[in-house]
Amino acid sequence: MHDAAVYLLSNVPGLPPIVQTVHLLGIAVIMSSVVLLDLRILGLALPSQDVQELTRRVMPWVWWTLPIMALSGLPFVFARPQRYFTNPVFGLKFALLLPAIALAAVLHFVSVRKPDAASTKVIAAISLLLWICVVLAGRWIAYVDYLIPVE
């Protein structure tokens, strides 16, 4: 896997930016699905769209996009595992991502049943914060040196 990833990413012209663009467009889908649903539940956006209908409309996008995110991210991890597995920001991203995914599943379940409950709003607020931090942390993987100076 390592050899295949290194070979493809260094020999297919334009492959790294293309695969990264797929990953970025996945972020856009996350923004327009679970993040907008969070904003709707919190009463900040899309006032005339029904929470239950919105949930059923956007949440399947999350579950289709996450595997695409994994597939478009993995080649870079396979190619340079030492860059990622020793990187604390990479660890942080996944420490935020796993609860974000878990909360998306919870939200998918509760926002259809209790769209106006205070507990649903709390989940939406945490979910919103987590997804924002996942995206920021993802970009900071490349800038870990700014956070932890190299000796």
Place this chain on the structure above:
Amino acid sequence: MPFEQFWTWLEMTPLAARIGESAWFPFLESVHVLSAMFVVGTVLMADLRLLGWSARRYPLNVITDEIVPWTWGAFVIAVVTGVGLLMPRASWYVVNPAFLAKVVLLMLAGVNMLVLHFFALRTERVRLQMTTGACSLLVWAGVVLAGRWIGHLS
């Protein structure tokens, strides 16, 4: 490149030096990615409705009226952070083919939006609405690709 002196001057400003030499650069870049993907996500939602693939129970103007303020808000953040990213190496960016492609694609996205606003939304021109929705999807994907490609060119 036109305005060559301007780009060099921009690089020499104290603010540009401050951004280029500190954690301000990655901070601005991460906020740029977040806000730009929010722009593309909200545009995607409007495009799917324009194409008639999603949210058909709502009138088109309900979807666009509710989503467009969020798109503009995020776009402003993306532009401000984008200018911040450009400043430390302005004269390098303005000759970078991927950066130039991104600027052209952003202009095309603007033209597409004007067509939508002044022609497609005014009447029941469903086919024109679908066309602008499809163009928007392609152009914005191109903006992201070109934007991501900038850093891969040396």
